[in-house]
Amino acid sequence: MQVVILADGAAVADYGAKVFKQQIAQKPNSVLGLATGSTPLALYKRLIAAYQAAELSFAQVKTFNLDEYLGLAPEHPQSYRAFMQQHLFAHIDINPEHTYVPLGAAADPWQACMDYEQLILNVGGIDLQLLGLGRNGHIGFNEPTSSLQSRTRIKTLTAQTITDNARFFKAGEYQPHLSITMGIGTILEAKKIMLLATGSAKAPAVQALVEGPLSAVCPASALQLHPQAIVVVDEAAASALQHQAFYRHVAKETAALYQRSQRQP
Numbered sequence: 001m002q003v004v005i006l007a008d009g010a011a012v013a014d015y016g017a018k019v020f021k022q023q024i025a026q027k028p029n030s031v032l033g034l035a036t037g038s039t040p041l042a043l044y045k046r047l048i049a050a051y052q053a054a055e056l057s058f059a060q061v062k063t064f065n066l067d068e069y070l071g072l073a074p075e076h077p078q079s080y081r082a083f084m085q086q087h088l089f090a091h092i093d094i095n096p097e098h099t100y101v102p103l104g105a106a107a108d109p110w111q112a113c114m115d116y117e118q119l120i121l122n123v124g125g126i127d128l129q130l131l132g133l134g135r136n137g138h139i140g141f142n143e144p145t146s147s148l149q150s151r152t153r154i155k156t157l158t159a160q161t162i163t164d165n166a167r168f169f170k171a172g173e174y175q176p177h178l179s180i181t182m183g184i185g186t187i188l189e190a191k192k193i194m195l196l197a198t199g200s201a202k203a204p205a206v207q208a209l210v211e212g213p214l215s216a217v218c219p220a221s222a223l224q225l226h227p228q229a230i231v232v233v234d235e236a237a238a239s240a241l242q243h244q245a246f247y248r249h250v251a252k253e254t255a256a257l258y259q260r261s262q263r264q265p
């Protein structure tokens with residue numbers, strides 16, 4: 001696992017955008033796994049700006065979102081489909097039919113989970129999976145004690161996740177306690193994974209996922225099993241890491257190596 005420590009949230013978003021631009025440049029028909037929450041917002045803004053500057057095109061791209069609230073129709077303002085439409089899809093040249101979000105309002109949500117897995121298989125899997133990080137170490141809506149081999153399925157949200165996500169709902173508005181989420185096994189099948197985390201509130205979860213034991217209690221620790229996972233954090237989210245000097249040294253050595261060999265990371 002590669003750990004990149006940057007000054008602040010803007011630098012994290014810049015780095016994330018660079019990785020996405022490189023991915024699409026190398027493979028214009030990339031299959032991208034996307035995340036919601038506040039962390040990816042600055043990254044999505046940069047991707048929109050790059051598209052508007054004709055630096056990249058999403059015309060051949062397909063996207064799969066990690067999760068969706070169970071029971072919210074796609075047009076509900078608090079659905080993740082609506083979130084993605086508002087913060088990315090409406091502003092780029094992606095074919096709406098190539099954007100996939102779990103069907104939270106499906107009549108048969110269990111079937112919708114199996115169909116989602118099949119859709120990912122049909123396109124040849126995900127090339128680059130973006131992840132945020134819940135304060136309790138969740139990825140997508142894989143809450144602590146999620147099986148590390150789990151597939152897309154219905155998951156119950158923890159009280160902490162419900163509290164953390166309440167900020168997106170109006171007072172008194174119905175906030176789902178259930179979700180459909182890609183499983184950890186599903187996420188680990190992505191060819192590349194990039195997790196972004198910023199702010200001191202994420203520091204304990206970052207330390208657990210990078211330096212803690214491989215454990216279902218910290219679902220994000222499953223990234224320790226992935227051959228191409230990169231964790232991009234700001235100083236605040238890195239503050240609990242015990243081996244920061246080493247991660248900074250690795251980043252410097254890696255950059256120098258690519259420089260000498262004139263290769264793109």
Ligand SMILES: N[C@@H]1[C@@H](O)[C@H](O)[C@@H](COP(=O)(O)O)O[C@@H]1O
Nearest residue numbers: 036037038039132133134140141
């Ligand atoms: N299902 C989402 C996750 O995918 C996201 O990573 C997490 C953290 O969100 P934020 O980036 O706002 O801290 O929130 C939700 O639980």
